[in-house]
Amino acid sequence: xxxxxxxxxxxAMLAAVGAASLEELVRVPDEVALRAAPDVPPHHxxxxxxxxxxxxxxxxxxxxxxxxxxxxxxxxxxxxVIAALAMRGEFLTSYTPYQAEVSQGYLQTIYxxxxxxxxxxxxxxxxxxxxxxxTALAEAAIMAxxxxxxxxxxxxxxxxxxxxxxxxxxxxxxxxAVDELPYAPDxxxxxxxLAAALADERYAAVVxxxxxxxxxxxxxxxxHAAAVKATKTLLxxxxxxxxxxAALATPASWGVDIAVGEAQSFGNAVxxxxxxxxxxxxxxxxxxRIPGRLVGRTVDRAGRTAYVLTLQAREQHIRRERASSNxxxxxxxxxxxxxxxxxxxxxxxxxxxxxHNVARAAALRARVTAxxxxxxxxxxxxxxxxxxxxxxGAGAVLxxxxxxxxxxxxxxxxWYPELADGILMTATELTTAADIEQxxxxxxxxxxxxxxx
Amino acid sequence: xxxxxxxxxxxDHEWVKVDGDVALVGITDYAQQSLGDIVYVELPRLGASLQxxxxxxxxxxxxxxxxxxxxxxxxxxxxxxxxxxxxxxVNREPFDGGWFYKVKLADVGELANLLSPDAYDRLIxxx
Numbered sequence: 001x002x003x004x005x006x007x008x009x010x011x012a013m014l015a016a017v018g019a020a021s022l023e024e025l026v027r028v029p030d031e032v033a034l035r036a037a038p039d040v041p042p043h044h045x046x047x048x049x050x051x052x053x054x055x056x057x058x059x060x061x062x063x064x065x066x067x068x069x070x071x072x073x074x075x076x077x078x079x080x081v082i083a084a085l086a087m088r089g090e091f092l093t094s095y096t097p098y099q100a101e102v103s104q105g106y107l108q109t110i111y112x113x114x115x116x117x118x119x120x121x122x123x124x125x126x127x128x129x130x131x132x133x134x135t136a137l138a139e140a141a142i143m144a145x146x147x148x149x150x151x152x153x154x155x156x157x158x159x160x161x162x163x164x165x166x167x168x169x170x171x172x173x174x175x176x177a178v179d180e181l182p183y184a185p186d187x188x189x190x191x192x193x194l195a196a197a198l199a200d201e202r203y204a205a206v207v208x209x210x211x212x213x214x215x216x217x218x219x220x221x222x223x224h225a226a227a228v229k230a231t232k233t234l235l236x237x238x239x240x241x242x243x244x245x246a247a248l249a250t251p252a253s254w255g256v257d258i259a260v261g262e263a264q265s266f267g268n269a270v271x272x273x274x275x276x277x278x279x280x281x282x283x284x285x286x287x288x289r290i291p292g293r294l295v296g297r298t299v300d301r302a303g304r305t306a307y308v309l310t311l312q313a314r315e316q317h318i319r320r321e322r323a324s325s326n327x328x329x330x331x332x333x334x335x336x337x338x339x340x341x342x343x344x345x346x347x348x349x350x351x352x353x354x355x356h357n358v359a360r361a362a363a364l365r366a367r368v369t370a371x372x373x374x375x376x377x378x379x380x381x382x383x384x385x386x387x388x389x390x391x392x393g394a395g396a397v398l399x400x401x402x403x404x405x406x407x408x409x410x411x412x413x414x415w416y417p418e419l420a421d422g423i424l425m426t427a428t429e430l431t432t433a434a435d436i437e438q439x440x441x442x443x444x445x446x447x448x449x450x451x452x453x
Numbered sequence: 454x455x456x457x458x459x460x461x462x463x464x465d466h467e468w469v470k471v472d473g474d475v476a477l478v479g480i481t482d483y484a485q486q487s488l489g490d491i492v493y494v495e496l497p498r499l500g501a502s503l504q505x506x507x508x509x510x511x512x513x514x515x516x517x518x519x520x521x522x523x524x525x526x527x528x529x530x531x532x533x534x535x536x537x538x539x540x541x542x543v544n545r546e547p548f549d550g551g552w553f554y555k556v557k558l559a560d561v562g563e564l565a566n567l568l569s570p571d572a573y574d575r576l577i578x579x580x
Binding site for chain 1: 493495498501508511513518520
C-alpha cells in the first residue's frame with residue numbers, strides 16, 4: 001500500500017531542513033535554471049519517426065563484420081521457439097510477482113530454471129537467478145564470508161578480470177581482502193603454493209574459473225581441492241560460458257561448495273552490455289545463505305502440484321539489514337529465455353552443441369597457429385576459446401584485422417601486461433569453416449605486413 | 454507462568470544454566486510460544502568467542518527470523534547438533550533437549566546483568 005505524506009508530515013520535514021515550502025526546497029538556482037525552451041525539433045508523424053529511426057539503424061555495420069569475440073559474452077544460435085514463447089504477454093509483462101503464488105506459471109518456469117542449474121552444476125540447490133555472472137560471484141563470496149567467519153578471499157588470476165573487479169568492489173564495501181593466485185605456464189591456475197597459502201585458515205574461499213578466462217579447462221586438481229577442504233575453506237567455481245557445463249565434469253564433481261556463472265549463452269542475445277543472467281548453486285549445507293528468491297514445489301490442499309516462494313524469512317524484505325544479501329529479485333525474463341532454450345535443446349541437443357563448439361575452436365586454433373609467427377599461448381585443453389600470441393602486438397594485429405571487417409578477438413594486454421601479444425579468440429557453433437579460412441588468410445596478410453615494417 | 458528454578462534469564466528471552474564456569478544457553482518457553490513452529494536454528498561456530506548480548510545466530514520460525522542475543526560471553530564449547538535434524542525440539546523442550554550451546558564463561562561477573570526467575574516472570578507479565 002502506498003501512503004502519501006500528510007500536510008503535517010510535509011510541514012514537519014520542511015521545518016527540520018529549514019525550508020519554507022516544497023518549492024523553495026527544490027528551487028533550481030538562477031545561474032543554472034533554463035531560461036528559454038530547449039532547441040528541439042517540433043513533433044513529427046509516427047511514419048516519419050519510424051523512417052528516421054530505420055535510418056539510424058542502417059548506420060550500424062556490426063552485421064558486416066566477422067566476429068571471433070567471446071571473453072564472457074558468446075554468440076550462439078537462438079532458436080525461434082524462444083521468441084515465440086518468451087514474448088507471450090503473460091511472461092513479458094510480469095515482474096517478479098509480489099503476490100507470488102497467484103502466478104503459478106511464472107513460478108513453474110523459475111522452478112524449472114533452478115532444476116536445470118542444479119543438474120548442470122551437480123549441486124543440491126539453485127536460486128531464481130541473479131543479475132549476471134560477476135554479481136553471482138560477489139554474492140557467493142559473501143556467502144563464504146558469512147559461512148566461515150573469515151574475511152579474505154583467494155582468487156585465481158585466470159578468473160574473468162571484470163568479475164574480479166566487481167568482486168573487489170563488493171569486498172571493499174564489506175571490508176574483505178582479495179588476494180590473487182597466479183596462473184601457470186600451461187594456462188591453468190597454479191596451485192603449487194595453495195596449501196601453504198591456506199595453512200593459516202585466513203581465507204573464506206578459493207575462487208577458480210573453468211573454463212577460465214583464457215578458455216582453458218581449469219578445475220581445481222583433487223590434491224589442491226583436498227587442501228581447501230582440510231582448512232574448511234570454501235571452493236567457489238565460476239563458469240562464464242554456461243554451455244561448457246554440458247561438455248565438462250560438473251563443478252560439484254571437482255569439489256565446489258558454490259557454483260556461479262553466466263547463462264547468457266542459453267538463448268540470450270549478445271547485446272551491448274546486457275542484460276545477462278547469473279546463476280548460483282550450492283550444497284544443502286549452505287541453503288540458507290543463498291541470496292535472492294527460491295521457488296519450491298509442493299502440493300495444495302487437494303494434492304495438486306503447486307509452486308511457492310520458499311525460505312523467504314532470510315530475505316531482505318523480512319530480515320532488513322540483517323539479511324545476508326540485498327537481492328530480493330531475480331533476472332526473471334532472461335532466466336525464462338535460458339529455461340526455454342534448455343528445454344528446446346534437450347540433453348542431447350545441448351551436448352551436441354557443446355561438442356560443435358569444441359570442434360570449431362580446435363579447427364580455428366589449428367588454422368591460426370598454422371600462420372607463420374602465430375603460436376598457441378597455452379597447451380592445456382580448451383572449450384571454445386583460446387589464446388594465441390601474435391607478432392607486432394595484439395592491438396596492432398586486431399586493428400589491421402578490423403580494417404578487413406574482422407573482429408579477430410580480444411586484446412589481453414588490457415588486463416595482463418605480460419600477454420600484450422595475446423589475443424583471446426572464440427569459435428562457436430555459428431563459426432563456419434569459411435569464417436575460419438577467412439580469418440586465417442587475413443591473419444597471414446596482417447602478420448606479413450607487420451613483419452615488413 | 455513460573456520459570457524453572459536455578460536458571461537466569463535475559464530480557465531477550467534466553468535462559469542460562471550455570472555450572473561452575475560453564476553455562477548452557479537456550480530460549481525460554483515464552484520465546485518459543487511467541488515464535489511459533491521453529492524450522493531452523495543457526496548456532497555459533499565451535500570455538501567462537503562471544504560477547505555478552507551480541508547477536509550470534511538466528512532462530513527461524515514459520516513466522517519470522519529472530520536474532521539470538523547471547524546472554525553470556527565466552528568461548529563456545531559445544532552446540533546442540535540435534536537441532537539440525539529436529540529444530541522443533543526447541544518448541545517441545547525449550548528448557549531441556551532444546552538447548553542451543555554451551556559456553557565457557559569469560560567473566561562470571563556478567564551473570565549479574567541477568568534476571569532471576571521472578572524478575573523474568575514480571576518482565577513477561579508486563580509484555
